[in-house]
Structure formats: structure tokens, C-alpha cells
Amino acid sequence: MAELGFDEVIEVALGAELTAAHEAEEFRERIAHGEKLMTSSCCPAYVELVRRHLPDFLPHVSDTPSPMRFAAQLAADKFPGMKTVFIGPCIAKRHEAFRSGKIDYVLTFEELGAILGGRKIDIITREPWPLPRPAAATARNFARSCGVTEAVLAGLMEAAPDFKLDAKFLNGIDKKSLNLLKLYAAGKLPANFLEVMACPGGCVNGPCSLTKA
Secondary structure, three states: OHHHOOOOOOOHHHHHHHHHHHHHHHHHHHHHOOOOOEEOOOOHHHHHHHHHHOHHHHHHEOOOOOHHHHHHHHHHHHOOOOOOEEEEOOOOHHHHHHHHOOOOEEEEHHHHHHHHHHOOOOHHHOOOOOOOOOOOHHHHOOOEOOHHHHHHHHHHHHHOOOOOOOEEEEEOOOHHHHHHHHHHHOOOOOOOEEEEEOOOOEHHHOOOOOOOO
């Protein structure tokens, strides 16, 4: 990455640590105040779907920022004034970055691969970028289906071990899952936490992944 002009690399999983902790606390507070259901908010494609097609369901979507936004904040705090570039497998992150105003540029893995190829940089022969510390395993699994729930559960167990999490998952968005989402919105299916990933398998299988998980 240094050969491409980057001064620092921050693992987005560090942002996922913050997302999980904040989302666990938000979930606990919402349920304690009488709300019946909260959904994850880290998938921008899902959030946009709710905005466009199920606007009445939007209050159930978590207000917690995504790992990308928390990672961008970590970068801004450490390197004020620097441009930030998010790199990942998701096209919808462009829209999220634009709406947030916190990220300057978004590249997909495919685009990064094309840039590396154009510069004839073989990453296999390069030394890994030294990271300040490894992210937690639950944070690194955040981008996999069920990973958000596992991370939120870990946060709950730490803060409120007796709190009951009744989690369900929507793994991919299609007509069937959209109908299920409408049933959850109507309170016709049991759950107090709903994880939704637009891509089957999670972000790791995003449309611009170079390999499928």
C-alpha cells in the first residue's frame, strides 16, 4: 500500500469492535425501554432498502455507525486532515460514505486489484503492512453472516450476562427475505434482534470480492 501512496492502514475490524460494543449497548437500552425489535445497521444496501420500501420500519434499525465509519473516525483522530479511503467488497459503501460525509473515497477490492495489476505490484512478494494490534476474532467475523449477532452477543455477555437475545438472521435479500422482513416489521415473527445482510454469506461475499468465502 505504501507503493500506492498510502501513509497508514487501519483494519476495519477495529471499527467493528466499536460497532459491536455500541450496538450491544443500544440494543440493551432499547429493549429495556420497551421496544420489541432492533435490527442491525452495518449493511448499507439493507438500510437503503428499508428507507425506500419499508420507511415505517426505519425506527427499528440500529442507529450505531458501521465499522467503516468507526474506522474512518479512528483514522481522523490519529491523522487529522488526512484523506481517508475505504477499501472493501461492497458497492453500496459508496452511497454510505457519501451520506455520512466522513469518508473521502471508496475503492472496491476489484478496483484495488486493477490498480495493483496496473502498477505490476505482486502482493504475494511484499511484506504485510504492520498493524498496531490484531482486532478481536468476533470483530474479524463481523463481515460474515451471523458475525454481527455473535459480536453483539459477546458485548451483551460482558455488560449484561443475564440479558436475553432472541436473534434471527436474513442472509441475503430476495423476494422471500423481503416478505420475511415485512412480517418482522408487522410483529408477526418472534425476535428481538434481527441481523440483515444483503449479500448471501455476508460482506465477505460482496459483489466486488476477488474470491468467494
